[in-house]
Amino acid sequence: MAMRKGRKKSQLPECYYEGYLEKMSFRDQTSQKLWTCLCGNTLFFFSDKRDSDYLDKVDLTALISVEDDDNPDNETYSTRFTVQLRSGSLKFIASSTEARELWKGFILSVGQLSVPSSLNLLPGQIHMMGDAVHKEQERQADISPSAATDCTPPNTIQSDMPSCFFEVPRLEAELLLEREASKGNLLMRPGRSLNSYAITIRMESTGAIFKHYRVLCDENEGFYIALAEPVFGKTLQDLVDHFVKINKDSFKPLVIEAHYDDKICFISSDKESGERTLQPLLASPAAAPHKHVDEKLTTTEAEAGGEQKSSLADMEYDEKESRDSSAVASSSVAPPRRILMPPSPFPRKGSVASPANNQGDSRKLRNTEEQRRLLMPAISELKLKLGQKLKLQD
Incomplete structure (x- = not known):
């Protein structure tokens, strides 16, 4: 929980009651013990009694009820109580049963501006709460507009709303101007009451x-700054311009441009460690650029180009068709298989030599006779060895 750098404890409204409380919302699993101060109609929470900067606050303007937590399952049920607001519920644990009754009484007194009669309180405690109610009524009368009118409430968006308008309370406006000092030192915000605005300057x-500076609605459907000498304007922008015109070097409206991301990101979880990190989404491949036809081409050139493309397409189609037909023919009519025979030096029976090849055939016969004469000794030797081998087998 970040510490707020706003008004110090001494600058807060009068404190009606204070003490330690354990604060826990319905979303939280554990409670936190904080020093709590009821200043005006707001609960301020500090980490320690001596701290001057508060950690958190709860506005009791939208208070609905304060009830006991009588669940016997809880060991501290006698000191628990629940504060019901329009924005949600908060659970608190007091230090004792008496402290719980005091907290309930002061919260109801300030939130409803009347002392509750249903609580078990001592006369002195009831007197203290009555005094707190009286002081709170005076405080709210001082901050409310002296002449309330039925003009448009500030939560209604107007067409002439200044660019330096921010939906922030008083303390948040100071923090915003402190943080964004380089961008401006003047802003407009909603006022405390329903029918008012405010201008904050740093x-x-x-x-x-x-x-x-308080900005109120005018009876003539305009607005004015509630000064000793009021400044009137038809629109809220006119009142902002009034401060700028006083001294251009002193006042500059605060304008913060919204930030837009240029990449899509997602939360990725590591399978091993379980750590969740923000990962950018990888860019998808760029689409192929479309080819645009040059508008400067004449009709004749376009037709010629079309005919050329058509002829090329026809040639490719004919070539492909011929390849396909030849492949089909070769696959449908398979050639007969032949037994491979070694080349013979002798001519086969039934072969007839043509007269044109008689001279060549005579040369082949002479060569064949010579080869046979040379091979006869080797053949005789082989026959002899084969006969000896057969005798040994017998």
Whole structure:
């Protein structure tokens, strides 16, 4: 929980009651013990009694009820109570049963501006709560507009809403101007009451100085700044321009441009460690650019190009068809298989030599006779060895 750098504890409204409380919302699993101060109609939470910067706050303007937590399953059920607001519910644990009754009484008194009669309180405690109710009524009368009118409430978006308008409360406006000091030192925000606005200004001296000006609705369907000498304007932008015109070097409206991401990201979880990290989505491959026809081509050139493409396509189609037909023919009519025979030096029976080849045939016969004469000794030797081998087998 971040510490708020806003008004110090001494700058907060009068404290009606304070003490330690354990705060826990319905979303939380554990409670946190904090020093709690009821200042005005707001609960401020500090980490320690001596701290001056608060950690969190709860506005009791939208208070609905304060009830006991009588669930006997909880060991501390006698000190528990629940604060029901329009925005949600909060659970608290007091230090004792008496402290719980006091917290309930002060919260109801300030939130409803009346002392509750259903609580078990002592006369002195009831007197303290009555005093707190009286002081809170005076405080709210001082901050409310002196002449309330039935003009458009600030939560209605208007067409002339200034660009320096922010939906932030008083303290958040100061923090925003402190953080964005380089972008501007003036902003407009909703006022405390339903029918008002406010202008917050930050100036530099020995330190940062903040000024707040109330903007109210005018009877003539306009607005005015509630000063000793009121400044009137038809629109809220006119009132912002009034501050800029006073001294252009002193006041600059705060304008923060929204940030837009240029990449799509997603949360990725590591399978081994379980750590979740923000990962950018990989860009998809760029689509192939479309080919646009040059508009400067004449009709004749376009037709010629079309005929050339058509003729090339026809040639490719004919060539492909011929290849396919030849492949089909070769696959459908298979050649007969032949037994491979070794070449014979003698001519086969039935072969008839033509007269044109008589001279060549005579040469072949002479060569054959000579080869036979040379091979006869080897053949005789082989026959002899074969006969000896057969005798040995017998």
